[in-house]
Amino acid sequence: MIFGKVKGQETAAKALVGMLKTDRIPSAMLFCGMAGIGKTRMAVEFAKTLLCRQRPKADNPACSACSDCLAVDKGLHPDLTLVNARYQATLLDEDEAKQKTLRVDTLRRLRKDMEMRSLTGGWKIAVVENAHTLEIEAANALLKILEEPTPHSLWILASSERERLPRTVVSRCFCVTFKPLASAIVREILQAQGIAPARAERLAELGDGSASRALELASSDYPDSLTAGPMAFLEAVDALPREGYLARSQVETALFALAQDLRLKHLNGQRSFESVERPLAEISHLRQALRSNADPKTVLTLGCLAAQSLP
């Protein structure tokens, strides 16, 4: 099946196959839906299909054997650019972990690149991950590009926070919505990465429809290390990395795990709605505070205390 490599996104796949069949490819698309459910993967598969020159019919899948397909698989196709923190870091010669927003310089460079003729005579495609991190000036630059699209250029924006994108940009894009993944699919993805079935099942529950969240939790011992006893979390707070940006992303994962653990305990009947309602609201405030640069250690401490509190 075409796009079968992207699990659990049949509706989105159907919309894309429809475009291929009718040969009506919009010049800009927005793939939206929560993080870790296959948006970027689908964007790259779609790009690969357009770039493959060994497809007898418009709705045939990419052959996965020609030089174009192989180049896409290796991330080396000259007409496909994956725009993310790594791309920007290389472009600006900076540290990848520090690329929190997409900047106007990156967009200017991309614009030049996208306006050049395709090296293979076909499409020029840019896939922009986390498009909601565009700075205002960068979003304006993108808007100008989308208003005057060059022929055979395709922009695919992927975002888990569509509401943070300027409306003017969203209105220029054809939106394709991606759904949260079924727990069984997340479990399958985790098991394919070598995670034992019982652990995969628990992580899939905690991941709440997102494979990347579940994988993040797999590489940490959250939420168990935070909820093992009244003082257990102090060790976890102490073990946070010194670098602020690393600590922040770790605390973000911890808060997600704490909130999800509370929700599951409520669903399993271990805690009443009244006993999880307030801690969940507090954790949600703490996530916002973390984004506005609150101290990660303080945020994690308060999050763990909130999760333990009973009405």
Ligand SMILES: [Zn+2]
């Ligand atoms: Zn091919």
